[in-house]
Amino acid sequence: MIEMLQYEFMRNALMAAILVSIACGIVGTYVVIKRIVFISGGISHAAFGGVGLGYLLAINPILTAIPFTILSALAIGIISKKTKAGEDSAIGIIWAGGMALGILFIDLKTGYTPPDLFSYLFGSILTVPTTDLLLMLALDAAIITTVALFHREFSAISFDEEFSTIIGVPTRRLYLLLLALIALSVVVLIRVVGIILIIALLTIPTTISIQYTNRLKKLMLLSTLTGIATTTAGLYLSYLFDLASGASIVLVLIAVLILSTLLKPKPHSTTKTT
């Protein structure tokens, strides 16, 4: 493990593991408790349009992915609430629409598939450049600040949207803000696990951790720590056996989830009293 750290790309990879885990721990908690996993799946796939836009404009695809993904997230939120289409149709439309735009943008620019495109789809934690690390750090800071300011509203709308409206929470706007936060964490995650596997990191650490606590703050902390442990383990395995890093991380997450479910002591929260 120590010898790994001699290399700069390894230090960067570890740093990336920590940064993605913070985003996943905090935002993933809301994704799981508000049950918007597939909205998040739609948002993460739509992010491909933003990556393609980066190729088209010849700038860092992570930079173009930020506004593109936020707009896609808002589009899902608005289409699902304002039209008769319903949430799952909205997810499908934006999911495919974003990916189609991405393919079109790349096609317009190059006419062939750029060699590093694969890393945006499937992730490549070992090749995260320092500039992207700094971007990820800034996005994490934005996520933490927003949650610190609006955690009361986020937990209210996650628990009971109708009651939140009555007590004066600007429910609609806060919901869109939450979707925008998901968009930001998607961008943080693109480099590490790739667009296709993002949803695993947004849901599995929290799904593991929720077995051990029923307090929101603890859940965020525990999810973050779970994320750090599992991404580091996945990274180490991929280094050791020369495996694809994104896939290793996701499979470690699933293995830990299965183990923790099997080994879990009697649930503490489901004892009913009448």
Place this chain on the structure above:
Amino acid sequence: MSGEIVRLRDVWVHLDGIRVLEGIDLDVNQSDFLAVIGPNGGGKTTLLKVVLGLLEPDSGEVKVFGKKPCDGRFLIGYLPQHRSFDPNFPISVFEVVLMGRYRGLFKNYSSEDEEAVVESLEAVGMLSLKSRQIGSLSGGQLQRVFVARAIVREPDLLLLDEPMSGIDPEAQKSFYELLQELNEKMAIVLVTHDIAAVSTYVETIACLNRRLFYHGPTEGGLGKLEDAYKCPIEILAHGTPHRVLKEHY
């Protein structure tokens, strides 16, 4: 003293093209205890949502504390009929009730808010369960916790949608006693399809089936509800079982 709390005049509501409320007039004044009874689909929940400003009527006037519902509803406590929350949601009973003290963006809950939570949990007899995860409660306990959440902001009006569902008959009596106590501080409107659940504690009864038949103070009691229900009904009232309401007019 009869401070006006709710005033509805000729309110019409259509949902998806179906007429749900027809020319509703309703007055709720300070310290009223009104039961609105009517069949399923009769518009009871819709009526509450109009008062809360969650639904905009097609026509008619709605005033809550003399204002538009969305400006006046902060003085209303509401117990919804359906509680569609996730039972695994990581939140304690205390935190659920604390949400009822929400005062706006960037405003942290104060120690005063926490005291109010303790008081309202005590009022509903649920203080001992304050640290429990919300999904671990029974139906009756949940109902009480959600009443605590509704009254924690010290509202002047309490709206209850089917409050007796999920509460067994013995517990219903003590629940009504709780409501009666609360009624000293706030007006109460409860809606239910279950006529048996409307007890002698209720002062006023109205029947709702698209139209509202207001019966005023229950000098009579429960009786000719057939016009609202469109079928013969059997009356089971607690305490004084042979009362008769005035005819609908």
